[in-house]
Amino acid sequence: MITESEILNASILIVDDQPANVLLLEQLLSGAGYTCVASTMNSQEVCALHDKKHYDLILLDLKMPGMDGFEVMEGLKANGTDRYLPVIVLTAEPGHKLRALQAGAKDFISKPFDLVEAKTRIRNMLEVRLLYKNLDEHNKVLEQTVQERTAKLRESEARFRSLTEVACDWYWEQSASAAFTTVSGTVLEILGIRVTAFFGRQNDDEITGWNDAERLMLQAKIAAQEPFKDFAFSRVNSDGSQQQFRVSGEPMFNNACQFIGFRGIGVETTAKIGQE
Template identity: 70%
Template sequence: MIISPSEILSASILIVDDQQPNISLLEQLLSEAGYTWVTSTMDPQEVCALHRKNNYDLILLDLQMPMMDGFEVMEGLKTNSGDDYLPVIVLTAQPGHKLRALQAGAKDFISKPFDLLEVKTRIRNMLEVRLLYKKLEDYNLLLEKTVMERTAELRESEARYRSLTELASDWYWEQDENMSFTKVSGPVLEMLGVRVDSLNTAAVGNAADGWNESERALLQATISARQPFLDFVFSRVNADGSLQKFQVSGEPMFNQSARFIGYRGIGVELTPKKA
């Protein structure tokens, strides 16, 4: 992420100082540097309300003020603002106050009397960091929204897919990497007449149950090779001598790491339905 010079110069800045000469000096300095959104107040009790309304990118805050000093203002900003980043540079003539101010949440300090080059440098550096923080925060919110929208789209797509497969087939199925069924919809158990445990043993079964053993072996080889199969037909002879035929299509499933995680597919009974 890159912050352009125009973004820095258009950032919102609030100057808080009970001395008008200090405010005038900073306003002139910032104006000459090209900053376009600079406001000020001599009343520290207004700062929290102003920041809540305008969400400043930077607050230049004097520490020594009557009625409410800069430390109290920072405490108010912490509870008043939903922003985790406190965009404050303190202005102080007391060297001993610098460490305390940083511990209170200030991000930097400017010493009085002002060194104009130092003032411009610290303000620009602070604004660059602040704007990067805001841009990252906005990006994270956008990413979160995109993920939520994409998840909703995938769920909707899956629902449509399931609906279509149910219309186009007698049953839909999914199996894990051990070929145990995890999802089955439709009358598969009633049609196959067996308890479904895995594709290679249940959908085709074994010769003792009347299933065609050569068909079973062919499907087993396809599954072992992790290959898709389309319109695979298998059959069985029932105890009464009648022949039942079924047709299945399936495809292997892999996760993002290309690891095999199972199969999914559809099936239909080809045997004509009795009137």
């Protein structure tokens, strides 16, 4: 919600080449309690002033020498400082109202001024403008928070993966469709083939020497999204030697509690078994 204080403290710029109109609007705004009111009779200054001050509202006369109100609005849009152009045009020509709105103005006040109408339109415009500013600030804070949390998450994941890889022979991740997205470590040197050969389906390439019962049991655990620890499996090599392995894994879920895949570690236990 926008408070009364925020509205009355909003910054307003009056742009009109007629001193009498500037004075009348200044008195109108001052009498209504507005505290931050500035004015200029030089339309060519408006873009530079707004770029510096970022006014909450510009009351802009359309018919001015040198640079009319339509040209001023084009300049304001070209600056690109606001996605919501905070302009109410001042005009005595009914035919200019639609053109002004099409050019980017958000409202208009007819000349000669109806003071009640002018105060109502100014207040309504400021309330909308300040709501847009609050929304922009909220989005900036939200974006910064997301960036910070994403950076922390990536740092945490990198640290987790680094520590995991030190404690095991290989680290692996699968997508929700069981496709391998990450395999790192010394798995190729240890297995001599892709690690996907053990986790894969029966028609995958390079499935040789694995214990089919063990493979099917592990596949069933992954399909059921069940965590597993130190699952033992083995492989008989072409020379008749046997290798023993253990693998651990856990399902991964996103913030909406949707399953997004598995991750885990694997170690070769052949040498340890031979030493027991």
